[in-house]
Amino acid sequence: MKAIVSGRAGIAFLFKGEDAFYIRYPGGAAVPCHMEDFSFLFGDARDLQFLEDAAVSDAEALLRGEVAKAQALQIILILLDGTDGGYPAQVRSSAAADLEKSLTDVEVEEYLSRVLFAQPLSQDGDLDGAFAYVPLTLLRLRTLLVDLCLHQTYIASVCRAWEAIPTATFGSLRERALAKARIVLSGGFRDLARAWASGSEIDSSLPQNWPHDLSSLLGAWISALRLDLENDARWPAVLEDSEGLEAAKPRHISFVAENFGDREGPQDLDVEISKASAQLRSFLEQAGRPGMAFAISRSFQMQRTLQKRQAEIVRPQLSFDLPPGAWALLRKAKELVHG
Amino acid sequence: MAKLADEIEASSAEDDFPELLLRCGAVPEKDQFVEVHIWGPLSVYCLESVLLLEMPPWTRTLLLAFASDLARADVKLRISS
Numbered sequence: 176m177k178a179i180v181s182g183r184a185g186i187a188f189l190f191k192g193e194d195a196f197y198i199r200y201p202g203g204a205a206v207p208c209h210m211e212d213f214s215f216l217f218g219d220a221r222d223l224q225f226l227e228d229a230a231v232s233d234a235e236a237l238l239r240g241e242v243a244k245a246q247a248l249q250i251i252l253i254l255l256d257g258t259d260g261g262y263p264a265q266v267r268s269s270a271a272a273d274l275e276k277s278l279t280d281v282e283v284e285e286y287l288s289r290v291l292f293a294q295p296l297s298q299d300g301d302l303d304g305a306f307a308y309v310p311l312t313l314l315r316l317r318t319l320l321v322d323l324c325l326h327q328t329y330i331a332s333v334c335r336a337w338e339a340i341p342t343a344t345f346g347s348l349r350e351r352a353l354a355k356a357r358i359v360l361s362g363g364f365r366d367l368a369r370a371w372a373s374g375s376e377i378d379s380s381l382p383q384n385w386p387h388d389l390s391s392l393l394g395a396w397i398s399a400l401r402l403d404l405e406n407d408a409r410w411p412a413v414l415e416d417s418e419g420l421e422a423a424k425p426r427h428i429s430f431v432a433e434n435f436g437d438r439e440g441p442q443d444l445d446v447e448i449s450k451a452s453a454q455l456r457s458f459l460e461q462a463g464r465p466g467m468a469f470a471i472s473r474s475f476q477m478q479r480t481l482q483k484r485q486a487e488i489v490r491p492q493l494s495f496d497l498p499p500g501a502w503a504l505l506r507k508a509k510e511l512v513h514g
Numbered sequence: 515m516a517k518l519a520d521e522i523e524a525s526s527a528e529d530d531f532p533e534l535l536l537r538c539g540a541v542p543e544k545d546q547f548v549e550v551h552i553w554g555p556l557s558v559y560c561l562e563s564v565l566l567l568e569m570p571p572w573t574r575t576l577l578l579a580f581a582s583d584l585a586r587a588d589v590k591l592r593i594s595s
Contacts, residue, residue, distance in 0.1 A: 269575040
């Protein structure tokens with residue numbers, strides 16, 4: 176028997192030949208139906224999963240898992256929604272508590288990170304507001320949000336690179352959309368954003384779950400990503416002076432790194448990081464790269480947020496520096512200048 | 515009206531109408547309903563009230579968010595007792 180399952184619709188549709196029936200989440204009797212009922216049952220749901228040679232119990236198990244993922248995604252979007260001030264406090268607090276429970280399921284956690292890393296947050300996205308509803312005890316959710324927060328710049332870069340791949344590479348717009356859906360669900364966008372952020376060399380062997388039949392796309396994507404980097408890193412001659420580059424690294428950062436601990440309070444940290452951020456931004460603006468200045472300054476703010484969040488959790492494990500991805504930008508810029 | 519004329523009486527109350535408009539049969543062929551085609555956009559602002567005949571299999575958060583969405587659009591939410 177074959178089965179088609181959608182977590183969004185909460186339906187498992189099973190059929191063999193002309194015989195068909197469906198099961199609606201959270202369980203219950205199998206209801207006989209016709210093949211023609213398919214569109215009525217699934218509506219506009221696009222999260223379809225297909226099973227071959229499936230027993231009813233297989234379809235039911237898949238349905239439970241898919242509903243858990245779909246609901247978790249819906250709930251985290253509710254938590255992050257800042258439209259018109261966002262949902263009421265009661266809803267967002269409830270969302271945070273629900274999500275912490277959902278994230279104990281490894282498959283749900285994996286699914287959320289794969290999907291959320293595939294697109295930068297929209298202007299209505301309210302990460303800072305969301306943190307207000309995530310107390311320290313909700314560690315799984317807090318970790319996911321911090322991770323998301325820190326990677327926004329890199330997610331945007333990876334998405335720009337994806338959009339820069341010519342549609343002809345895919346064949347058609349439809350095939351392009353299908354490829355994107357498959358790569359998102361395989362974690363390709365997330366893995367690339369993380370590699371980019373970590374400053375590690377990005378190569379074609381990177382993604383672990385990459386769909387094999389789409390392997391030729393990866394090279395084009397990485398090339399576009401490198402081009403995106405270069406477009407944002409055509410630096411003026413000031414970077415030919417390596418001492419100038421080194422000077423851009425604010426002394427305040429090492430000061431804080433060496434001295435922050437039990438002796439320094441969070442307020443001191445805030446001041447020092449602000450100084451460092453302003454200094455670097457000023458340098459970059461003088462270097463004629465206001466866009467780059469903004470990007471790195473933003474990364475800096477994200478790093479600062481992380482440090483503050485971590486400081487609330489585990490103070491001794493703090494370390495301070497620019498995000499590795501930001502330094503990768505600077506290094507790359509220097510290479511470009513030096514040819 | 516022609517289809518439901520026999521079932522609407524002077525004593526019929528407003529609360530009886532949803533049941534007249536949609537009744538699920540044991541199999542889809544036995545469903546009874548009035549099919550309406552809407553040409554043009556339909557949004558939450560077109561609704562006056564929503565009646566939940568049974569609780570959907572949602573978490574508390576999803577129910578709260580649903581109620582909040584309706585309240586923002588000034589739509590009443592009723593749950594069948």
